[in-house]
Structure formats: C-alpha cells, structure tokens
Amino acid sequence: MKTAWVFPGQGSQTVGMADKLLLPATKMRFEQAERILGWSVPDLCRQEDRLFRTLYTQPCLYTVSAILAEQMAEQPDFVAGHSLGEYVALFAAGVFSFETGLQLVKQRASLMDRVSTGGMIALMGVDRAQLETQLQQTSNVVLANDNHPGQVVLSGLADAVQTVLAQVKFRRAVPLKVSGAFHSPVVAEAAAAFRQILESVPFKAAQIPVISNVDPTPAIDADILKARLMQQMTGSVRWRETSLRLAIEGVERVVEIGPGTVLTGLIERTCDNLILENISSPSYPLTV
Template identity: 70%
Template sequence: MTKTAWVFPGQGSQAIGMGIDLFDLPEATIKFEQAEQILGWSIPELCQHPEDKVSRTLYTQPCLYTIESILADLVRSRGQQPDFVAGHSLGEYVALYAAGVFDFETGLRLVKQRAELMDQASDGMMAALLGFNQEQLEQQLQQTPDVVLANDNNAGQVVISGTPAAVETVLSQVKAKRAVKLNVSGAFHSPLMAPAAAAFQTALDEIVFNAAQVPVLSNVDPTPSVDAAVLKTRLSQQMTSSVRWREISLRLPEEGVSRVVEIGPGKVLTGVIKRTCPSLTLENIGSVAELPLL
C-alpha cells in the first residue's frame, strides 16, 4: 500500500493573488472570516494587494497558514489522508494543524504572534547559496562567529543566517554558483532570534497540544512523532534552530513513503525534495484546479 506524506511550504512560496480561487468557496469563506476576526485584516484583500504586502513577514505567515490549512481540509474532504506530515519553517504549523495537534484558530493565533515577533526582528541577514562546496562552507561557518546554517534544504541549496557582517564574510569566502541575499527582516532560524523565541514561548506555554493523528517530522528533529509534549518542545526550539529539510526528505523513503504531496502555493518543496530523493512520486496542490477528484 502506498504511503503518502503531505508537506507544507513556508515563507518564500507566497505570491500576489495566491489562493484567489478559494475566496468564493463556502467552506473556505468560513475560515477567511475566522481569520479576519483574529488578525484584524482580510486575507483575500491582502493577497490581492498590488504593492505585494503579502511578502512582508507580518502578513506572509498568517496568509500562508490560512490558505494551506484550507487546501489541506479540501484535500481531506475528497477522501485523502496522509500517513506523515511535515512543513518547512512556517509550514510546520500547518502540518501540526493537519495532524490534529491544535485547531485552526489556535494555530493562527500562534502564527500571528510568531509573525509579529519575526517582523520586528532586525540587524540580521539571511542568504541562500546554490551550487557550493560543502566542505568549504562548513569550514567557514565554524571559523566565523554569529552565522549559522539556517536551512539545510538539499545538497545543493542551503540558507545561512546571522549578523550582516558575518554573513558577508562567509559569502566572500565560499565559492557558489549563485548567492542570493534574502529579503527578510532578521536572522531567522539562528541564535539571534532568541529574544523573539523567548517572547513566543509565553504564548506557546498557554496552548494545550493534542497527540498527533499521524506522525509529524519536525524541522529540528526529522524523527516522526505523535507525542504532544515532544512536538511542542520541538516547535519551541524551531525559531532559533536550523530547518533540517534534507534529513526530512531522506527520512520519508526510510518510513516507506513513496508519494509526497506539497499542499500550498508554488512548488518549492517538491523541487527541493526531487534532488534529494528522485525516486519519490511528487505532486502539487496549490489551487482548486489541482484538488483530487471526489
């Protein structure tokens, strides 16, 4: 029997107009209304704003969480279920929602606070490296204080995070086919996020997590778990720790997964997974047109 994993993308997958074909669906409208009560602004309006407001961290994360949650519900309503779930950074919150760890509104309140804290972060920089020398990068990261590996996406694509001076130092010393400085407000997934993570912990402590209905592979630990306490601890570590996506990708076939469905806008994760695990069947559901038939 085919085992399927649902994976959910994070910041970087957003685009103006995302979710537009969901805005008039009755089952989606309910969640958009719930979201507006919590956020104080309209996701459909924000996603269509011509000034690309959806790419500001403050708005990106709640928009992605809501749209991906709606898509996951729609996929499930068509009779499909995952055997495992995982999400990249912000996407882990959707994975936990899809696994029944918390309800939609609880997750959105957490995401709202996370987005506000991360949007206020400053004095940090992130940069993506593609086609680099792994040994050279590891050596430079060890030698350079205040910069870490933030996203280990696959063997040919990583993101580093730290102070601007430290990130610039690594970029100047490591040969790469391409290096791109990311348009983000802070050094996400690094120890520099510790003050934001401490503030966020207060909100997290108040939330009761349920045991997951399907195993979750977390960013900070790709070992599948359904234990509520374990999943909560992992989430509390996420803001300051690396996203170990390459290890998550490798773990999926080890667990017998042969089919991976990326639920959300864009095709970032399937593209990343393809390089690590080319034998997996990869699918994308980012719109109503791509939903499975009833």
C-alpha cells in the first residue's frame, strides 16, 4: 500500500502542542531547537499570544512536526507539506538536516513577520469561473491557496481583495489571522531576501519523492527542489492539485503528521477512497 506523509502549515498550531513530545527520546531535538532559536519551543507553545505570531508559529510547527516524523516506524512513498509544512517534508525526505531546516524556518518566519501590508481571506463555495475571470482583471490580488474544490484563499492589498469579493459569488468568507499578504507579490521583497539565504544552503537529493507547493509533481533532484522552494513565498499553494497527484501516483493511505486535521480534511474533499490518518502525538511509547 503506497503511503504519503503530509505536514500542516501555519494555522494548525495549538496551545500545548509540544507537551506530549516531552520525553527522553526527544530531549536532544528540543535542546537543539533552543540553541538555534534562543527560546524553548515547549514553553512558547503554552503561550497563546506568542504562539499565534508568525515569528514563533513557524519554528514551533516545524520543530513539533519534524520530531513527530522522526518517531514514525515506517517510511512513506511520498511527502508533501502545506506552505511551511514543505520544510518538514524536505527534512523527512533527507534533503537537509533538522538544524538546517530550523535555521531556514527561523529566517523565513522573521522576514514574513515583518510584512504588514495586505491580508488573506478564505472563500468557501466560490464560483471558480467568476473568480478566475475577476483575478485576471484585478491587480494586486492573487489566488494564494487552492485548497480543495470548494475552498480557496485570496491574498493581496485590501482594496483589491474587496474588489474581487464584490464581483464573485461565494457562500462564506473568512479573513485569516496573518500579518500580511503571504503567497503573493506583496511579499516579493522578503522573498528576494530569503532567496539569497536559500542559495547558500546545500540541498541533497531527496530519499523520498517530494511534491512541492508551486509544482505538485514528485521530484527528488536537489536543484529542482531548491528552485521550487525559492518560488514558494510568493507562489500559490496548489494543495488541490497535490491531493489529486497523490491519487494519480497510486497513493492509498495519507498520514497527516503534526497538530490538527486540516490537510486530511482538505484531501477528503478532493479525493475519494483514501485511508486518512492523523499523528499529532507519538503513536507508540517513547522511552529510549
């Protein structure tokens, strides 16, 4: 049975999400994280006001999901991650070390936390034909996340987003609690700075095929994976296509590793007949 591991992104964080991982087997990883970040991940995960700030959310999610992935007793056939989760997927595939991934996420979070322009809004039950037409006619707003057939996320400047909303039919709109218009050209300056950081970091060929956000076709080549990651901050998260790709590749079982059930919920709304599981705490005792 082909299996894929998927890793959630920002928005899946929960208060206390590291507590069940405070075991002897994970002590080294939390200590490594504290040396890199300058603060304790378990401690910060108990502070709701700070946990939901991008600067802290992303390193905490990366650390928790990466530790959970290390405790799995099996290996998947494919890995994928939603936005930030792609960094955990690359770690799980052996593209870079835990420490390298966390250092990248730390710098990514810092750059994104400084973005205060624009915003993001999720649309449920949207008329896709209307939306595509309106987006072509409106500047400064893009499709940031294509999550499943009935849900998308727009990102851009406030006036541009409102222009689109006034012209398309949708069932419900939910503003996202983010500081700026992520996954859009609004963050181009931050993306350019991060691209320079990425260029200096060595990537290895993946041991497991990775399905990236901006190009949801499996890849193992280090240069391809890095090039795709360089586009990610301003590019769209093509999660609906990722879900469909898993089915095309013959995946029968999908395991979401990290807090929450967001990704398996999105996949369930896109693909039929997949076995869906969630791992948000160790699935077996860790005592070593």
